[in-house]
Amino acid sequence: MPAFAKRMSQVRRSFIREILKVTADPSIISFAGGLPKPDLFPTGPMADAAARVLAENGPAALQYSVTEGEPALREWIAARYKAKKNLDIDPAHILVTNGSQQSLDLLGKVFLDPGDLVGVELPGYIGAIQAFSIFEPAFAGVPLGPEGPDLDRLTEVVLSRRAKMFYAVPNFQNPSGLTYSLAARRAVAEILRMSDTVFVEDDPYGELRFFGEPLPPVTSFLTQDAYLLGTFSKIAAPGLRLGWVVATPDTLAKLVTAKQASDLHCSTLVQRILIQFLADNDLDAHIATIRAVYGAQRDLMIERIKAEFPAEVTCTEPEGGMFLWVTLPEGCSAFALFDLCIKEKVAFVPGGPFFVDGGGERTLRLNFSNADPERIAEGIARMGKGIKTLLARPGCASGS
Amino acid sequence: MPAFAKRMSQVRRSFIREILKVTADPSIISFAGGLPKPDLFPTGPMADAAARVLAENGPAALQYSVTEGEPALREWIAARYKAKKNLDIDPAHILVTNGSQQSLDLLGKVFLDPGDLVGVELPGYIGAIQAFSIFEPAFAGVPLGPEGPDLDRLTEVVLSRRAKMFYAVPNFQNPSGLTYSLAARRAVAEILRMSDTVFVEDDPYGELRFFGEPLPPVTSFLTQDAYLLGTFSKIAAPGLRLGWVVATPDTLAKLVTAKQASDLHCSTLVQRILIQFLADNDLDAHIATIRAVYGAQRDLMIERIKAEFPAEVTCTEPEGGMFLWVTLPEGCSAFALFDLCIKEKVAFVPGGPFFVDGGGERTLRLNFSNADPERIAEGIARMGKGIKTLLARPGCASGS
Structure with a gap:
C-alpha cells in the first residue's frame, strides 16, 4: 500500500x-x-427556473463553460454589492466557486506554503480550518469577544509573527454568533494595513440580520489585497453549491488557474438555473x-x-x-x-x-x-x- | 502584495x-x-428529470448532502460496472466528484508530496498534468505507441525510478486517440503488480467505441490499490460536472476527507436530476x-x-x-x-x-x-x- x-x-x-x-x-x-x-x-421558483433554462437554451446549459463562472452570475453578484453595500466591484474580479468552502480551498492553494502562519478566530469556523489544513500551515488563534477579535493578540499574530493569512467571519460568526462592531472593523483594518497579511473575509450570514444596522465589511476599509467570500447557500439553497470570491486581478488569475486544475468550472446547469431564479424572483x-x-x-x-x-x-x-x-x-x-x-x-x-x-x-x-x-x-x-x-x-x- | x-x-x-x-x-x-x-x-429528458425532482422532493434536492455522493448515484455507477464490464464494485467504494478533473485533484491531494515522481503518457492528458502540478511532483513521460505504452520505459519509471503514481487513459486517449491492446493491458498490469506505484486509470471515453470489442480496464488485472475514474461528461452532459473515482476503503476515506475540505460535496440538485434522468431514460x-x-x-x-x-x-x-x-x-x-x-x-x-x-x-x-x-x-x-x-x-x- x-x-x-x-x-x-x-x-x-x-x-x-x-x-x-x-x-x-x-x-x-x-x-x-x-x-x-x-x-x-424556493422549490417552486427553482423548478420554474430549471424549466425555462432547459427549454430556452438547454444545450448551452449542459455544455462546458468558462472557469471564471457564468458572466451573468458574476454581474449579478457585483450589482448586489453595489446595491446592498455601495461597493464598486468589477465582475471581472469575481470567481464563482462550489460554495465558500471551495473559495477557502483555492485561497489555500494559491497562498499557503507549509509552515505559513494562519490567524483564525477563537472559536473559529471548522470548515476553514479543515480547508487550510491541507496546505500544512501553522495556526494562531485570536480570541473573539462581544465586540470583535482581541486586538492585542491580532497585532501580535499579524505584525510581530507576520501571519501569511488572517481568516475572519465578522457577521454572526460560526460558531459563536458574534459580530464585529464598527470600531472593531476599523481597528482590524488598521492593523492589517500595516502588514502583508492576506485577509480573507467570509460572509455567509451577512444578509440574515434580524435587527440593527448592517455594517460595512472590514475589506471596505482596506486598499490592499483582501478577499471577500460569499455564498448562495443561506439566501437561496446550499444544495446548489454555489459561492464566490472577490479578488484583485493578479490573485484572481491565480485562483482561476487553481480552479481549472481543481475541477474546470462549476456546473453550468446549476449556475444558469440560479441566474434565471434571480432574474425572475424577488430575492429580497x-x-x-x-x-x-x-x-x-x-x-x-x-x-x-x-x-x-x-x-x-x-x-x-x-x-x-x-x-x-x-x-x-x-x-x-x-x-x-x-x-x-x-x-x-x-x-x-x-x-x-x-x-x-x-x-x-x-x-x-x-x-x-x-x-x-x-x-x-x-x-x-x-x-x-x-x-x-x-x-x-x-x-x-x-x-x- | x-x-x-x-x-x-x-x-x-x-x-x-x-x-x-x-x-x-x-x-x-x-x-x-x-x-x-x-x-x-438530452435536453428534454433533463428538463423532465429536473421537474420531477423538484416537484417530488424539492427541499431535499436543495439541501446539503453527504460528501460521498448521493447513494442512488453511487449504486447506479456500481451496477453499470457490473453490467458493462462484469466488475464487482461496492457502491461504498465510489466517491462522486465534480467531473474527472476533481478526481485527479483529490488523488493528487491524497498521494503526492513535492518531488514525487508521476509517470504520464507521451503525449499525455493536459488536464491531469495541470491537476497534479499543483502538488509539485516531477513528471516522467512514457511514450505511447499504436499498441500502448513503451514497456521498457514504463518498467524504468515504475520499477527502477519507483514512481509514486502512473496516470493512464487506455481507451481512445486524449490527445492521441490511441487504445491499449489487450496484451498491453496485461503487460502494464504485470509491471505495476511488482510495484507500490499508485495506478490511476482514467476512462472518460470508454463508452464511445465505434467498432471493435470493448477491452477490460488495466485495473481488472490488478489486486493492489488502483483508482478507476469515470465521468458523465461524455455520455450525459459535461455541464453537470459529475464524475467519480473508485478506490479502496482506506484511500476512499482519505479522498472523502479531502473532498470535504475542498467543497463539502457535489451539488445535490444536479446529482438528483442525473439520478432521475438515468432512472427514466435508456442511456444505452x-x-x-x-x-x-x-x-x-x-x-x-x-x-x-x-x-x-x-x-x-x-x-x-x-x-x-x-x-x-x-x-x-x-x-x-x-x-x-x-x-x-x-x-x-x-x-x-x-x-x-x-x-x-x-x-x-x-x-x-x-x-x-x-x-x-x-x-x-x-x-x-x-x-x-x-x-x-x-x-x-x-x-x-x-x-x-
Whole structure:
C-alpha cells in the first residue's frame, strides 16, 4: 500500500459531519448541524427556473463553460454589492466557486506554503480550518469577544509573527454568533494595513440580520489585497453549491488557474438555473421571509434557554445568522454534556474542536435555523435536564 | 502584495482553454476544443428529470448532502460496472466528484508530496498534468505507441525510478486517440503488480467505441490499490460536472476527507436530476446515438484528411473517443501551422504542450465530436491549404 501524502496527516475529517451521522435518527432533536430550514427553500421558483433554462437554451446549459463562472452570475453578484453595500466591484474580479468552502480551498492553494502562519478566530469556523489544513500551515488563534477579535493578540499574530493569512467571519460568526462592531472593523483594518497579511473575509450570514444596522465589511476599509467570500447557500439553497470570491486581478488569475486544475468550472446547469431564479424572483422578499422565521426561532431559543437552563449557563444573543454559543460554568465539559443529551435525544456541537489552540471545553454551539419552534422548545427542555444532571455532578465544578 | 505559494509557480493555465478564447469567433472552424456535440445533449429528458425532482422532493434536492455522493448515484455507477464490464464494485467504494478533473485533484491531494515522481503518457492528458502540478511532483513521460505504452520505459519509471503514481487513459486517449491492446493491458498490469506505484486509470471515453470489442480496464488485472475514474461528461452532459473515482476503503476515506475540505460535496440538485434522468431514460440508446454520430464524423474527418493533406502527413485512426492525432513531416512546426491556419479560419491544438518531457513539435490534436460534417469537410480543406503552405517553406524540412 503506497503512503499517503504528508499533508493528509494534518487534516481531520469534519467533526461536525461525523456528529451529523449520529443525529440521522429522527427521534433526536438536533441543534448540531448548520442546516438552513428546507421548507423555506424556493422549490417552486427553482423548478420554474430549471424549466425555462432547459427549454430556452438547454444545450448551452449542459455544455462546458468558462472557469471564471457564468458572466451573468458574476454581474449579478457585483450589482448586489453595489446595491446592498455601495461597493464598486468589477465582475471581472469575481470567481464563482462550489460554495465558500471551495473559495477557502483555492485561497489555500494559491497562498499557503507549509509552515505559513494562519490567524483564525477563537472559536473559529471548522470548515476553514479543515480547508487550510491541507496546505500544512501553522495556526494562531485570536480570541473573539462581544465586540470583535482581541486586538492585542491580532497585532501580535499579524505584525510581530507576520501571519501569511488572517481568516475572519465578522457577521454572526460560526460558531459563536458574534459580530464585529464598527470600531472593531476599523481597528482590524488598521492593523492589517500595516502588514502583508492576506485577509480573507467570509460572509455567509451577512444578509440574515434580524435587527440593527448592517455594517460595512472590514475589506471596505482596506486598499490592499483582501478577499471577500460569499455564498448562495443561506439566501437561496446550499444544495446548489454555489459561492464566490472577490479578488484583485493578479490573485484572481491565480485562483482561476487553481480552479481549472481543481475541477474546470462549476456546473453550468446549476449556475444558469440560479441566474434565471434571480432574474425572475424577488430575492429580497425571499430573504425577508427567512429573516422573520430565523429571527423568531432565535428569540424562542434564547427565551427557552433562560427558562430551562440554570442561570450560571450563559449564551450569546446574536443579531443574525444561524447559531448561538453557550458557555457552561467553569470546569464543566461540553463533551460530557453531549453524552448526557444524546440519552435525552437532543444533540449539539461541543465547542472544543472550534479552538485551534485547544481550550473551549465548556462551550457549545446551537443551531436555531433548522428546527421547528415545537422542536426548539422541546429540545431546549431536554438539554436543560442534561445540564442539570451535569451540574449536579461533583466533578463538574472541578474539571472534566 | 503577499507572495503566492511556491506550488503556483509550477502550474500553467490550461493552454487549451486559452486557445478556446481565440476560437470564440464563430467564423473560425474549431477542432481545438474537447467539446461534445451539444445538439446530442438530452435536453428534454433533463428538463423532465429536473421537474420531477423538484416537484417530488424539492427541499431535499436543495439541501446539503453527504460528501460521498448521493447513494442512488453511487449504486447506479456500481451496477453499470457490473453490467458493462462484469466488475464487482461496492457502491461504498465510489466517491462522486465534480467531473474527472476533481478526481485527479483529490488523488493528487491524497498521494503526492513535492518531488514525487508521476509517470504520464507521451503525449499525455493536459488536464491531469495541470491537476497534479499543483502538488509539485516531477513528471516522467512514457511514450505511447499504436499498441500502448513503451514497456521498457514504463518498467524504468515504475520499477527502477519507483514512481509514486502512473496516470493512464487506455481507451481512445486524449490527445492521441490511441487504445491499449489487450496484451498491453496485461503487460502494464504485470509491471505495476511488482510495484507500490499508485495506478490511476482514467476512462472518460470508454463508452464511445465505434467498432471493435470493448477491452477490460488495466485495473481488472490488478489486486493492489488502483483508482478507476469515470465521468458523465461524455455520455450525459459535461455541464453537470459529475464524475467519480473508485478506490479502496482506506484511500476512499482519505479522498472523502479531502473532498470535504475542498467543497463539502457535489451539488445535490444536479446529482438528483442525473439520478432521475438515468432512472427514466435508456442511456444505452442515447449512447448509441452519440456513437453513430461521432463515428460518422470520425470517418469523414479521416477521409477528408486523406484527400486534402499531403501523403507525408499521417494521422491515427481511433476506434472511439473524440480525437485524432496528426503528425507532420520531420522538422515541421505545429505552432507555425497554427498561425497559418488561424489566417485560414480553422483551429486545432498543437501537440507540444501534451509532452511533459518536451518534444512533439510536429504533432497536433483534432477533435471530431463537436463540428458538423459540413464544417469538418470545410475545416479540413482549410487546414490542407495551411499545411501545403507550411510544407512549401524551405524551413519546414529543416526545423521550426
